[in-house]
Amino acid sequence: MIADKLFKQVEEKGHVCLGLDTDYSYLPAGFAEKFDSAGEAIYNFNKEIIDATWDVVACYKVQIAYYEALGLEGLKAYADTLKYIKEKGSVSIADIKRGDIAKTAEMYAAAHFTGDFEADFVTLNAYMGINDSIEPFLKYVKENDKGIFVLVRTSNKGARDFQFIKDKNGVTLYETVGERLEAMAQENTGKFGFSSIGAVVGATNNEEGASLRNKMKSVFLLIPGYGAQGGKAEDIAVYLINGNGAVVNSSRGILLAYTKEENGHNDFAMCARREAIRMRDDILSHIKEA
Known part of the structure; x- marks a missing residue:
């Protein structure tokens, strides 16, 4: 089960999920000039980052929008990046946030769980309903x-527009979604007690986080918001169960770590490695204190 593999990755390498949300502008000066196209340059940038970090991060999240923006050459870089993550034996998360119905959802599932764009995990939006938007992906999970x-x-910040709306019993929309996922996850748990049916939960409020985690004990978490969005290492502990069950994403903070070091552009991959290790150790130190 892929959730078991991710659990072991966290256990062995820490909680960092490295976001390969690679904008062309992130590439060091002069790097792109070595390649024939922007897509090729981005893939090779990603490749060097992966080579330098695969043993110190739990997984990689690849945000498809950055690649779609470059057209066909960008999508080739996206596909090649996913393939390389697999070659390195790591776990890939395709950050696609799809959320459609019926046959369309089936096609999205086939597109991102098989073929050129195959990934281990995908991110989904359940706004159009669990049965319609999520069910077509569960065949591949099982x-x-x-x-x-x-x-x-x-x-x-816009999360409060809809996610915090309460029903007549005072239950928020996000809690309702979480409870539905937990019910589904309990039917599909691995040997470590977590399901391959996971949830995206931002690292922004410890009290809400603790309450939500208490309702979702079988769900593996993907936690965005660390670093650039204000999330801190001390916010992570409440989302963990015995120190595991979640990965914490950082994209710009790691990809652009070289900009904070003198002559970092000459060694951008090792700068990324050092930042990933710093983040990993920062999270681990707060877990031990909790």
Whole structure:
């Protein structure tokens, strides 16, 4: 089960999920000039980052929008990046945030769990309903060892527009989604007690986080919001169960670590490695204190 593999990755390498949300502008000066296209340059940048970090991060999250923006050459870089993550034996999360119905959802599932864009996990939006938007992906979870992370409570400011709306019993929309996911996850748990049916939960409020985690004990968490969005290492402990069950994403903070070091552009991959290790150790130190 892919959730078991991710659990072991966290156990052995820490909680860092490295976001390969690679904008062309992130590339060091002069790097792109070595390649024939922007897509090729981005892939080779990603490749060097992966080579330098695969043993100190739990997984990689690849945000498809950065690649779609470059057209066909960008999508090739996206596909090649996912393939390289697999070659390195790591876990990939395709950050696609799909959320459609019926046959369309089936096609999205096939597109991102098989073929050129195959990933281990995908991110999904359940706004159009669990049965319509999520169910078509579960076939791959059960039969093809794949996983999903469904948006529950995100870390952006606009999250309060809808996610915090309460029903007549005072239960928020995000809590309702979380409870539905937990019910589904309990039917599909691995040997470590976590399911390949996971949730995206932002690292922004410890009290809400603790309450939500108490309701979702079988769900593996993908936690955005660390660093650039204000999330801190001390916010992470409440989302963990015996120190595991979640990965914490950082994208710009690691990819652009070289900009904070003198002559870092000459050694951007090792700068990324040092930042990933710093983040990993920062999270671990707060878990031990909790």
